[in-house]
Every structure is written in structure tokens, then in C-alpha cells.
Amino acid sequence: AGGAEGANDGTGPVQLLVFGAPEELEAYRTLVAAYEVAEPGAEVQLVEASDREDLIARLGTSIAGGSPPDLFLMNYRYYGQFAATDAIEPLDERIAASDVVDPDAYYPTAMNAFQWQDRQLCLPQNVSSLAVYYNRDLFEQYDVAEPPADWTWSDLLTTAIATTRDAGGAVVRGTESEGGPPQVAVYGLGIEPTIIRVAPFVWSNGGEIVDDLDRPTRFTLDTPAAREALQNIIDLRIAYGVIPTDAEVEAEDDETRFLNGRLAMLMSSRRFTTTLRASAGFDWDVASLPVYANQVGVLHSDAYCMTRGSGRKDAAWRFLEYAMSADGQRTTAATGRTVPSMIEVSTSSSFLDPTLPPANAQVFLDAIATVRPLPTISTWPELEDVTAGILENALYRGDRLDDAIREIDELTRPIFARGEHAAD
Amino acid sequence: MPPTDVAGLRLDGVRAAPGDVEVLHGLDLEVARGELLVVLGPSGAGKSTLLRVVAGLQATTAGRVEIAGRDVTGLRPGRRNVSMVFQSHALFPHLTVIENVAFGLEVRDVPRSVARERATAAAAAVGCAHLVDRRPGQLSGGERQRVALARALVREPDVFLLDEPLSNLDAELRVETRAELKALQTRVGATMVHVTHDQTEAMVLGDRIAVLRDGVLEQVGTPDEVWRTPATTFVARFLGAVAMNLLPADGPVVPTGAPTAALVPDRQIGFRPEVVGLGSADGAAGVVERVDVVGEDAYAYVQLDGGPTVAARVRAVGRPAVGDAVTVGVGWPETHLFDAGSGQRITEP
């Protein structure tokens, strides 16, 4: 798969396996182009997977087939299965020997997320957290106050209710309780019912996601704090009808809905910025996540990893060095796609370009201080898949929350048990 | 049951063109209810096509077909209430003999046990009782033909259409089956159209015989009529195990007792081998060219001095030898007279 091309004999281009939206892929192409200019003679080939599943499949099969790509880019939530199987080349020595990469120059949360059994396996390319994107034109049109800097969950709810409108511009509830299907033209909020979206609110409310971050054995969504945070999210749909129904999501996903001006707010990471910059026909901005008790974010970070089976490790490392360098970080930052993991670049104008939306880009940086990582466990992809379905049914179909929580617990325990941990 | 005064089968100017070449050129034919009509004719004359037209398997291009008084020209085969044996002895290859025979009854919702009973009886009637559990692939040619016949006989349709149903059977079985057929027809009172080229079969079985030639009926009549007063030279020669002798009316054979006015050059005389007298004097002289012995009889072919050859039936015992000089004589009453050009029979003037 992924890197079947070329014998792994140290010749040929360095292969980098990535996936992403067209704008993201464009960012990588820019980076590669910049590298090839900076380092004449060096060659990097982008291998593009269609989505996360595809990337994992290709990586797995190509490693098994004996011809993996040299580098791949992967979220810390998913790299565990490869880390556990020793498929990733530890970079500590190279980092130590490098005069380009200085581990302290990067946000430590991100660096830490890629340490597996005390070895630095990958180098984070970015660091980000969730933010609330909002359509300023709509807020203005409906005369709703824009999210304040330190807003709470109930502020969010109020704002969402106020921006859920019918075609005539009147405030409606997108629930079927009044009889007949809802006739909502604009929904207040878009949020995915996934563990990663839920986590910051659970934490903010004083709850925990798992019993032990280092060696998790189960989800702890049954604690009152976690349960309350979950219930509040579910109420968005069931009680207040401020988020689209499942059919509406299938018909038009949240990002498209937001782009089409029919969604007032959308909870997403920095990656959405690129799409918005390219396509949004309205004025928009970002706000920080609302809080319960304390400000907490959830870590989003992708890193470059080097495969152990790579035949061009030195060449790959040279590219890695470039990508992690200030120049490289600036190049990717300029595309808007990422929050650079290099502290210095993230605070520079490369990232905080005042001429480009969002005006409030600082919220991404502010959040970094408060982000917490999800556990690093080799079976995390499975855990996410299993919980997603159950949460989705709770959100859209109104399954009893306690049942959902219990089901999650039951179904995920064996998966936790199978997992291998970074801390071992 | 239709009134008895209507025809069992009537064809009015029927034309048909399988494969886009017209094969039947406007046939008019009426078969009475309960009558058995034998259709004779050379290979390719259109006999099978005729049966298929009646059955509705072959569309007509003109004309009309009536069965038991009903106009069936526009009806599909199943609605015509006919029963048919195909020349190819078609059977359902996937069904056993008994299932094949019972098929027609079962699709007509005859209770299964009754259908099987009647099928068994029909199979027995054609001597296939021991084969009921075989499939067509396991039958000999004659056995298959008999099963095909049983298939047709098990029902009681308005018209039976039998296309050479006995062609693969030996003489004894043929006689038996013929009797069976006759009995059935009499019992059911159905009209029957029977294609054969077995002379004896035609003569013995047929109430009337229709002679078909190139899609046109040459003659329709009782066996006696067709035999004794053939309408054309074609019919005359067509009937008979060995064909009728046809010679110029003006010699060399002069029938004894013939009015000289009859024997003019543009006519032909015909007489059957069976009526030829072979002698050693008196008559047209010739030499025996070939002798075929057929059981008690023999056919001597005599090359007349005048050129033509005459066949004569003689007793096998005491038959002439090849090379014997003989004379050929025939009586005027046994002689037929035809127009040499048209081949039409001439009623003695």
C-alpha cells in the first residue's frame, strides 16, 4: 500500500503519507515545495489517503508488506496502535543530535502526547483545541450578542436558542414536540456527538473521561459531573432542538451547513479555518469553548512519525527537521490549517495574521494552556467508533442517557483491556 | 360438445409462411366431426406446416381456421383444444414418461391421482407401461415416439393432430397402435388429422386421404377414390408401394379392350404393377431387367422394347428371372387415363 513504490534502498523520494481536505493537502504540497526549494536535490513524495481509515489501512498493509512510507502524519489519538507494535522509529537520538529541532521550542503538551514509553516517537506538527466558530453576519442579522470571552455553557445554550430560526427569521425550537416536523431554517449550533467533543465539557464540569489517563480501564462517564455535561449536550437536541436532526446532518453535514449560512455556530478545531477562508461568503469568527467550572480544552495534535521500516531514514529526518523548523512551521501556518506546535511561530504573525479571519485567532493559543490530552492507548480508534454510535443514538434518538453510558461502559471495557499504553 | 352438423375442422384459403417463404398456398379443407383424415405428400410438401397451422403454432398469413365450428384463427394453441404429436416426438426432457403423459391433464387441473391413472392407461395402451419412470433420454427412438403418442392420446380434444406418429415403429406394433388409434377415435368421436407416408396406414386408417403437394391439395377423397380414381398423375404415382406405371397412350403397351379413340398421343395411360399381366405372348414385348422379392410377392421391372420400363407384381414363387423375355399386358378397366400436359385425369370419353 502506501509506500509500495520504490525499493527501500535509500534511493528515491522520501514518502510522506497524509490525508485531509483538499485545502490541507494543498498545505502539505506547499510545504514539500518549499522544502525542495530550500534543499535542492531533495525529493519528497506526498502519498495522499482519502481519510483517516484509509490512511491507517494503507499504513498497516504497507508495513506488513515490507515497504512502508518513510513518514506519515497522524493524530496522537491514533498513533498508539503503531507505537505499540514498534512500527515507529523513536526520534530521541536524532533530536539530540539535531541542531534544528529543539524540543523545548514546542508546546510541551503536544510533545508529551507523542511520547511512548518515555521515548519521543513523533514530532507534533501542530497543536490545537476546539473552538466555537460563529457566523457574525447571522448574529448581526438576528441581533444576537456575539459570544463573550469567558462564556459558560448556559450562555452557549441561550445563544444557540436565540439563533435557531425559521425561514421567517422567528425563533423556533427544532423539536417535534409541537407536532409536525420542525421547520428550522437556521440552527444555532453544530456539534458532533463524539467522545472528543464531549471530553472538554466533562472535564470542565469536574468529571473525568477515563479512570486512569496512563492506564485507562474504562470510561467514567457515569460520574455525576460527566453525566451532567453529557445530558446538557443531549438536551441541545432533545429538549431545545438547537442542533440539526440526524436526517438533516445526513442531508447536509454541519460544516456544509455552516458554510451555507444555515448554522450559527459550529464547534470545530483549527482545521476548519482553511475551508472557511476559502469558501465562506460571510463574516465569521471564533470564540473559546464555553466553560462550566474551569476552562479546559481537549488536545488536537498531529505529528510526523517515521516508520521503523523506512529505508531512507536520514533523508526523511532532514525533511522532518525542515517541517519542524520555524520556516517549515511558518509555511504550514500560512495556509491557516494549523496552529503551529512551535511556540515562537504560533505567536508570530504567520499564525496571527490580522489581515485574515478569524480575528479572534488568539483563542486557539489561549486554549493551549488549558488543553488536556485524551489517553494514549493502542485501541483508541475502536473506542471512538464504539462510543460514537451510542452517543449518536442518545443525541438524536433520545436513548436514555444512563442506558447509553452503561452500554458504553460494557462495550468498551474489553477494548480497554486489550489496549497497550504509552506509559507501560 | 359442438353440434354434430358442424365440421370438425375447416380451413378456408389458409396460407402460411414459416421462415418467410410461403409454404401453404391457400388451402381449403373440411374434415367432418369424428372423421380421420390422412394427409399424404412428399417430403417438404407442407404437411407439418398444415398441422402447425391448425394447432396455432404457425401463424397464418391469410385464411381462417375453424375447429368444431369455432373460428380459432386468432386463438392461441391452448385455446384450440387440440392434441398433437410432433414429428420430432418432442417430450419434456426433464420429466419422466408418466409426468410427460400426465402434463396436459395436470395443467388443466385434472386431479393428480386421476391424471396419473389416465396417463398410466395411455402409456399402457401404446405398450410403454414398463417405461413410466424413465426420462426421455433413456428411451429408444420407438419408445419415445410411443410416449409422444400417449401424451396426445391421454386427452380428449376436438382435434388430434398426429405428425407421422408411427414412423419409428415396427409393423406389428404399428398394426396394434393403429387399431388403438382407430378405437380411441371412435370412442372419443374426435376429428383426427394424421400425417403418414405409410401407404397401408393411410389406406387402412383413413376415412379420407388428402394428398398435398408443394402446399396445394392435389386430391381429397376416400382411400378407394384416391386409389382407384387418382385425380392427377402425381396422386396416381404417389400411392402404391411401387408407383403406378405411366406410359404414353400411343404405345407400346395397349390395354386390352381399350377404345382406340382414347389412346391419342397427348395422353398418358397408367396402370399399377399389381394389375400387370406378364406373359410369354400377347402384349408389349420386353426383357426383365430387375426383380425385387418382397415376401410372397416380387416386383419385376420389364424394359420394353419401345424404351420405357414397366413394373409388374408377380408371385415370388415362379417369378421370372432377370433377362427373361416377357410380354406386358393390362386390361382397359384397370387402366387410368391422364392428360400428358397437365397430368389431370381424363374421365373416359
Next chain:
Amino acid sequence: MPPTDVAGLRLDGVRAAPGDVEVLHGLDLEVARGELLVVLGPSGAGKSTLLRVVAGLQATTAGRVEIAGRDVTGLRPGRRNVSMVFQSHALFPHLTVIENVAFGLEVRDVPRSVARERATAAAAAVGCAHLVDRRPGQLSGGERQRVALARALVREPDVFLLDEPLSNLDAELRVETRAELKALQTRVGATMVHVTHDQTEAMVLGDRIAVLRDGVLEQVGTPDEVWRTPATTFVARFLGAVAMNLLPADGPVVPTGAPTAALVPDRQIGFRPEVVGLGSADGAAGVVERVDVVGEDAYAYVQLDGGPTVAARVRAVGRPAVGDAVTVGVGWPETHLFDAGSGQRITEP
């Protein structure tokens, strides 16, 4: 060409079991080179199986087959140099008539033009010259049969195997084709095995006739032998358009001139309808029960006072009517004598 002193075809104790039931029970048969053997037998006797064994299409379970002096028991059909007409008139459905006929030549690498020429000639010989571009699906039954025959006749094999090759032809065509066959066989000098149930065909065509019954040969002999001295009652009755009369030797019919010693109770006498004398006095008395007219002849079935029915051939002109009282007489020389139990012929003591 094999030496002329070896048999054209020889079967030694041949057994065969299509469908796992033994059909041929150890046949011994020798056919001379250039001889035409007609095989007669009732439906299901094993005639087709016999031909298939010779052709190599049916494996033997025992015995050996020799063609023109070569043991071919182990050879595949193509190596036996035989030519065959199937009872079903099998043809290649996707090939035209001419292609069908030429097939055997072309696969044997006869140059295409030569093959086509010979095929055209063979098609013409059976009267199918006008059909050469048709496909089997566009032929009538008789036409197809003739094409199948042409297929077999186009080559010059050691043995021709013809399974009822004329069954779908009318009398005239049959006579013609018969002559064609005879001529061909004489010309090629090939051995020919011909299955038929046409008496006349068997008598006229066959050098010898083999009568097969239930997979066993009842008699093999010249037509004359088989007709005049049938070895068994089966053979006796099997030959003849209307079967031989078989009556108890001790009455009611007493052949004129018979030695009384011959007419003992455990015997049967047989005489053919052709030799029966119907009179109004002298002989066994009876009543005419049925009369079948066949052309110039008629068959009268006389119910004797003693019980049995006797068939008699009479002239159609002047035939007795049903219900007439008649007497039945027959001469001792025309009478056959059989053992009542075994059915074996008894040579007069």
C-alpha cells in the same frame, strides 16, 4: 484397403449396457465386406444400441468388435472409419446443410473446394440440392433426414451404419433413395448395417437380414431364408405387412396335403395371409370379421368357428364383405411348423 477375405464387420459376444441395464446380451455377428445387412427388430430390441456399439459411441461390457479385420474394441469412434446416420437425424444446428454434409470431409483435411463439391453431390443425390444454404432449423422432417443421410454418404468409410435413415420419407423418395444407397454401396464396396422396420426395404435392400429381439439375435439370413424359413414364431410373425397366421397344429385349419403325423397338439402351424385361400366350401369355416383394403389388395380377417382369427390377403376387387361366411384353406408347402412351447421352427419330419 483390407484383404477381401476378412469380414467387413464382426461382433464377438458383444454385451452392452447403456443406462446400466444390459441391452445386448452377447451378440455374435459377421457381416461380409460389401454386404448390406438389414437389422430388424421390435422397438427397444437394441438395434440402435448395436449400431452405437459398432460406432464406438457405446462402450461394450464384454466381447469384441472388428471392422475390416481390425480389432476396434478399444478405439474411439473417429478411428473406426465408420459413417453413421442417427435415428434422431442429428445435425449440427449451427451449420448450414452444405457445411453439415462437408463437415466430415473438412475435419479430415479434404481440401475445402473438393469437400464442398462432394458435399454438393451428396446433397443432390438425396434430393436436397436446393436446401444447401438452409440451417437444420429451417428444414422439414424428411429434409433433415435426407441431409443426415447425405452426411453419412459423403464419405467412403469401412462401414455405414444407418439407423432408420428413410423413416420419414414417402414411398417414392424411399424407392429412389434406396436405389441410391444400393448403388453407392456397390460402388464403394463398403459394409452397410441398416436398421429399418420397413419390410419392403428390408427385403429389397438387404443381402441378409438380422432379426434382433430383446438384445438377442433370433435369426440371421438372406431375405428369402428369413421369409421362407423363419427360425422362430417371433421371426415368422415379425415379417410381413400383416403378420403370419399362427394356429394350433391340431385344427381348425388343416393344410391340404399335410402329413397327419406333423399335426400334433404341441405344435403350431403358420401361414401367411398371402397364401390363404378363401373359398365358400372346403376348409375351415368362419365369418369375415373385418376387411382392410390396401390398394389393389385387401386383408380379410376371418373369425374361425374354432375361435382363432385368420388374416387372408384377397384382391380388393371382389373382396368378401364383413359378415360373409367363408372357408379358409392353405396348402401344406406354404405352411410352417413350430414347436408350441419354444417357438422354434420344426423342419418337417
Next chain:
Amino acid sequence: MTDGPVVDEPMVDEPMIDKPMIDKPVVVERDREHRALGLMLAPYVLGIVALVLIPFLVTIVMAFADYDLVRAPSWVGLDNFVELADDPIFRAALSNSLLFAAIAVPLRLVIALGLALLLHRRAAAVGTARTAAMLPYAVPEIAYGLLWLWLLNPLYGPINQLLRVGGENGATVLGRTPPQWLTDPVDARAAIILMSLFTIGETFVILLATRRALPGEVYELAAIEDATGWDVVRRVTLPLMAPVLVLLLLRDAILSLQISFVPALVVTDGGPPPYSTTYLSLFVYRNAFEYLRYGYAAAATAVMLLLTLAAVALQWRLVRRLRWLGRT
């Protein structure tokens, strides 16, 4: 039996592929020559068998191992199977697959057969239908997936737009809400089956060819006996087509365990939640390639295989019934 020419007897132990039209057995070449031919072709047969069997055996072996594609496999005995038995996702996938096969396979066959029987007579219709039937193959399945996504879109998709014509408030004329193809479990399963109807083209064309190859004579026989449409189908057509029908049924049943893969992946992604359209094939794919649990996936594959064998066995029984149909 002598060393003579061998005539194959009808293979009575072979009800599946039969020669309904053959009266006389086929002549084979002499044994000796046949052996030579066999020898000549042996390496080729071996190669094919190896190509078929090796991957197959590897799968079976893997079912008893833990294998993550990277580290060497470790033997775990029946563990994978034990875990499968307890795995609710697997159970859901299994029952989804069985349900799909149980509905889609006969449905597809019946529709294809219906079309074939309807159209086999008309030359023009045959040509057009055949072309139409082949069209879906010209577009990659995955591209179709996308089209289906659009077609089935619960709000804007043309199918539901059509169903809503004449209705009010987004309901159909009958007042019912139109099917929620992508979000309601039952409707989503129906959608997958609907999609599978697409690919009946090939089955249809094969059945068409089969029907057209049946001898006309037997239909003339049936016509004279006034066998009506259904009687003809039941007593003549079905028994005569049985070998091919069973073949197709078998193939479809086997393929149905996979056929739902692409649509389920692209269109419904295994959902609606939790696993309404997660079929065995998707389950296998996810475990093998997303969760890197190759041994576990192999075990699930082995179960699929068992199911396949069961399907084959079932079909053997079915063919018997089909042949009996013609007899009653």
C-alpha cells in the same frame, strides 16, 4: 468394462449443473489421450488451485492467531472465535449479513428472472435491456456510492423529493414521512438492498441467455396443452433453467456477503448507529485494516466461509426442490 471407448453416463450425482437437453451421453476421447491432455494442463490447474487455495488457507490459519500486521503472529487457539461469539458488533454484522442475503439474494434473482422471462422474446427489448443492464458496470462502484448518497439524501434527494410530490409538510401523499434512508435502521437496510438491485444486470443477462437457449419445442408442447404462464414457468422453465439458477443463487449468496461492502462503507458507513448496516465484510475490513486485528478479522472471515458452505449446502437442497417443482 473393457479398455474401450468410455462413454460418460449422465452424472446422476450432479444435480447442480445438468444437461437437461442431452439424451445421449457424450463420447470422450480415449482414456490414454485424455490422460496426456490432463498431464499437459496439470501445471496450469495446479497454479490456479494454488492461487486460489493459498490465500484461502492463510486466512484459515490466521484465524487462530493474533496478528497486528507488524509484529509476528502469535498463536491463540480458539480465542478469536470465543471473542467473536461474545462480540455484539460481530453479532450485529452477522445478522445484518444474513438478513441481507436472505432478502436481497432471492429478490435479485426473482427480479432478474422476471425481467429475463418478460424480455427474452423481443429482439429490440433484449438489445436495449442488455445494454441498460450493463451500464452500471461502466461506472466504478465507489462513484455510484456517491450518487446514491445524493439520491437517498433524506431531505434533498430526488427519491424522497419524488415521494413527497403531492404530500404536505414534507410528508408523502399518504401522509407518511418518506423513508429516512440514511438514519433509520430499517430504511437504511432497505436502501442497501435497493442499491444491490443495481447490479442484477449481469444476472439478468445470463438468465436471458439461458432462457433463449432453451429448446422452443418444449414450449410448443406446453402451449398446446394450454399451460398458462405460471404453469409454464413452474413446470418447464424453472426446471430447465435450474442448473443456471442454482449457480447464480450460489454465486449471489456468496457475493452478498461482500457486495454490501462498498455501499455500506460509502453510503451509510455501517450506520445508522449503532451497526444497522455493518455487514460482515465491513466488520472484517475494519478489524483488519483500521484496528489492525488481522487474526480476529481472519476468524470472522472463517465464519463467513462457514456460512458460504452452509449456503452451498442449502442450495443443493433447493435445487432438488426446484427439480421437483416440475414434477408435481
Next chain:
Amino acid sequence: MTDGPVVDEPMVDEPMIDKPMIDKPVVVERDREHRALGLMLAPYVLGIVALVLIPFLVTIVMAFADYDLVRAPSWVGLDNFVELADDPIFRAALSNSLLFAAIAVPLRLVIALGLALLLHRRAAAVGTARTAAMLPYAVPEIAYGLLWLWLLNPLYGPINQLLRVGGENGATVLGRTPPQWLTDPVDARAAIILMSLFTIGETFVILLATRRALPGEVYELAAIEDATGWDVVRRVTLPLMAPVLVLLLLRDAILSLQISFVPALVVTDGGPPPYSTTYLSLFVYRNAFEYLRYGYAAAATAVMLLLTLAAVALQWRLVRRLRWLGRT
């Protein structure tokens, strides 16, 4: 023609699916009744046609648009096609696909036919072969991909291990280095074709059924005439099987534009570089789903479609030749 019963004449304009065994035309029901039946089935036929045609037409329309799945499509006229013509990747994909079809399709058919003709006589062989032929279907194609990867691994794969047996220094007995399945362009293409041989099972089984349905009589005829193996195949078997053969050829040609999809994706991922095994289907997939250039992908699909039509046309000519084979 009167309003009487209609007898279909053999459809002479229908060389593809013919009834070689039928001597007499088939009787049809009365026109009137047939019309009723047609009417009854009309909605159903319409539905199927719509299901087939709508996605098809949408693809064609999209070929003239820019569409990224998110924003509304914008019409660009022939731009997509112009770009395709200049796109070296597309050209590579196109020639790869054509090459694949040109080699794999006949190869598959010939092998399947050879096996069918070899095995149709032996009951035991038939059963085993049929089961073996169906086995690959029981394992998801994508799972096979992985096995192939292992099988073809240039260093550790069993295929090359086998080829190296007896050789020295990692070379084969003949001294050649074994094929670099995954890295050499030619070898990789060969590998894809090799993989495609796997799925001949179905073709084989259909051919087996077809062969077994041929009447035994004509083979007896041929046997008596001492037609040797090749003559029989050429003059009897091929012409009689022609309808089915052409059908399969057609299907295979069409499918071949896609069949290489999964192996090429999973095993070689379109490589070795630059695009040795990038086939049209992979090109379409990538553009549609990876680059979200749906319009562009649709244009490529339209080209595939044209190719398909060309293949169909070609096959029509081929069938004529096949039928002529029997005549010469």
C-alpha cells in the same frame, strides 16, 4: 399477418444471444395478453431503468461541471475533458487500463474456458473445481489484497521464495533475479493481472454450465467424423457457446475497467512510480474522493463509458467472427 397467434421468428438481428439449439420458433401468448402482462410489469421495469439510468446520466452531466461535493457545481463546458487530454496521469491510467483489458480479459476467458472444457466431463472434478472456483468469493476482496501483498513480497513472499528455490544469491535457477512484483513497473502490472486470474471462478462455473448444457448428440456426430480436439472446439463448441462467451467477454471487458481497482489500491497503490498500476478506476476514485474533484472524475468516468461502448461494439464484430469460425 392476421391477428392470430404470433410466432417469433429466429431473431436474425441478434447474433449475441442466440438459440443455437432451437429448430422451431417459440410460441408466444396472444398479443393482447402479452400487452396486459407488460403493463403490469411496467412500473417495475421503469423503476429499474430509472435506477440504472439516473446515476448514469448524473455522471454524464457532472462531467461538464466543477463540483467539490460541498459547493454547488459550476458549469465548465468541456474544460474537464480538455484537462483530461493533457493530464499525463490520466493518459497513464488510460493506457494501463487498456493494456490490462487487452491482456487480462482474453487470458481470463481462455483459462476459464480451458478449465471448463477440461473438467466438464468428470463429475468428481466438476464438483471440486466448482467449489474451489467459488472459494475466492468467500473472502473479501480487500482482505485478499493483504494476502497478495504478502505473497508478492519481493524478499519474503512465498512466490519469490519458490522461484528462488535452487537458485543462488537470491536469483532463480535460471540465474535471473525473481520478479520485483511490487517495484518493477512491468512486474507489478503482471502481478495485477495475476491477481485478476483469481476471480475467473465465476466465469469458469458459468462456462462449465454452458458446456454441460450443449447437446451430446452433436459431439457424437463430431466423434464419428474423427474431429480432433481442436476441430471440435473450433467448429462445434465455440460456435455453440458463442452467445455465452460473448456475454462473458463483454462483462469482463467492462468489469476489467474496475476490477483492477482493489488490488491496485491495496497492493500496489497505483505504483510503482510514477503510475504503473494507476488504472482508470483508481484515477476516478482519487479525483473524486481524495482530491474532491468530482466533475473531473465524472469526465474520466465518461471516458470509461465511451471505452465500454467501444468494447461492446468490438465484441459484436467478434461474435460474428466466432460464428464464422464454425463454417470455414
